[in-house]
Amino acid sequence: MADHPLITHKLTVMRDQRTPSPVFRQLTEELVTLLAYEATRNVRVTPVEIQTPVTSTIGVRIGDPRPLVVPILRAGLGMLDGMVKLLPSAEVGFLGMARNEETLEPTTYAERLPEDLSDRECFVLDPMLATGGSLGAAMDFLFRRGAKDVTAICLLAAPEGVAAIEKQVEGRDVTLVLGALDERLNEKGYIVPGLGDAGDRLYGTV
Numbered sequence: 001m002a003d004h005p006l007i008t009h010k011l012t013v014m015r016d017q018r019t020p021s022p023v024f025r026q027l028t029e030e031l032v033t034l035l036a037y038e039a040t041r042n043v044r045v046t047p048v049e050i051q052t053p054v055t056s057t058i059g060v061r062i063g064d065p066r067p068l069v070v071p072i073l074r075a076g077l078g079m080l081d082g083m084v085k086l087l088p089s090a091e092v093g094f095l096g097m098a099r100n101e102e103t104l105e106p107t108t109y110a111e112r113l114p115e116d117l118s119d120r121e122c123f124v125l126d127p128m129l130a131t132g133g134s135l136g137a138a139m140d141f142l143f144r145r146g147a148k149d150v151t152a153i154c155l156l157a158a159p160e161g162v163a164a165i166e167k168q169v170e171g172r173d174v175t176l177v178l179g180a181l182d183e184r185l186n187e188k189g190y191i192v193p194g195l196g197d198a199g200d201r202l203y204g205t206v
């Protein structure tokens with residue numbers, strides 16, 4: 001879990017119901033960039049030799065194969081710019097997961113990903129880890145395609161969602177990077193205190 005005053009400050013403004021969509025979107029982007037820094041701490045690199053104006057030296061290049069960034073539609077899309085700002089060489093794939101508001105079960109309604117994810121490092125973007133249903137299903141999808149490891153970046157999480165993911169991905173190489181871990185889920189599956197529906201807040205539907 002990220003623990004930094006900048007992150008807590010941005011989250012506080014995002015939680016405030018008076019914050020309008022344009023500000024919410026901007027803060028989402030900034031927050032994701034900060035979380036992406038943490039999430040890419042162990043990203044795979046290849047040594048490269050370069051020539052400085054003074055001498056030759058060994059540095060690193062990210063990639064080979066390129067990391068794959070997967071925003072979960074729709075709200076994860078609001079996190080994409082913040083992520084690729086820090087990881088411009090990444091490939092981007094898309095996964096559309098919707099939650100049935102009555103059963104709270106996830107369903108896949110869109111998928112645009114490489115067929116073979118063998119040896120790929122995947123970064124899933126999903127702002128709200130609530131029940132863990134859609135994120136768990138997305139991770140499952142990526143591992144069935146051969147993903148090497150999956151790192152999920154979430155703005156907020158509920159303990160119930162974290163526990164569900166831990167149970168579902170046991171034995172897999174999974175990392176969760178969270179802006180904050182909130183108190184609980186309410187009876188409607190919303191994170192408490194949370195920030196409401198992230199998709200609605202991002203896209204101005206409230």
Ligand code: URA
Binds near residue numbers: 130194196198199
């Ligand atoms: N999805 C959201 O957008 N918000 C929540 O609180 C839970 C799930």
